[in-house]
Amino acid sequence: MKERKGLIIICCVLWLWPASARAALPFITDDTGTQGAGKFQIEAAGEYNREKETTSGIIVKESGSGLVPTLTYGVMDQIDLFIAVPYVWYSAEEEGAGTVRENGAADSIAGMKWRCYEREGMSIGIKPFLIIPTGNEEKGLGSGETGYGTIVIMTKVEGPWTVHADFGYLRNQNEPDERKDLWQASAAVTFKVVKNLVLGADMGIVTNRDKTSREEPVYLLGGMVYSVNDDLELSLGLKAGLNASEKDWSVLPGVTHRF
Secondary structure (H helix, E strand, O other): OHHHHHHHHHHHHHHOOOOOOOOOOOOOOOOOOOOOOOOEEEEEEEEEEEEEEEEOOEEEEEEEEEEEEEEEEEEEOOEEEEEEOOEEEEEEEEOOOEEEEEEEEOOEEEEEEEEEEEEOOEEEEEEEEEEEOOOOOOOOOOOOOOEEEEEEEEEEEEOOEEEEEEEEEEEOOOOOOEOOEEEEEEEEEEEEEEOOEEEEEEEEEEOOOEOOOOOOOEEEEEEEEEEEEOOEEEEEEEEEEOOOOOOOEEEEEEEEEEO
């Protein structure tokens, strides 16, 4: 069913966030940075995407959006805990069959990040996480099963340049006709233009959940981060699909506050 498929796509793509288990918004590739002992961070990550596809001569136009508030707490200088509760909106217009719409809370995500190695600007981190089935399975907003995964993160800082690389795994618990073992790889590079402005590019690939497809979704993202002050950041990104398996385009606004 087209409606259900579209909603599951939105929910599952959150494992690339996990939910802001990604780098400084709006980037998808995570970094090894942590908050520090006793410190909090609140993020609001948004996404709006559109896609148009033709199947058996029938045109289908899909649009989706999501808001992902994430709370992170620094247990130790090298260890963070986080939890995120996404909310999604979805609509699909099928030629000659009208429009279907759905919205609601999706599956929640909880996990930790541990920066386990750091030396001379090079650091490595591990981020295990759980996908908690809080979304409505009947509406296609959740899987009804607990999922799990982990991301290995590498960050290298060299002057104003920073390079990140992620390698991730997700145990997919959605539909029976979907692949269960999903893998992800991505990399990002950022450049500090001035003290309060960072520009960056991000590219990644993930296993296609659809067993009938051999084409893996690939994306390219460009974004910026503006620091209002040391505790408040505003971000904006534009993500484009590089093949038919990825969403055509997405806009990624975000706000980050630390305290």
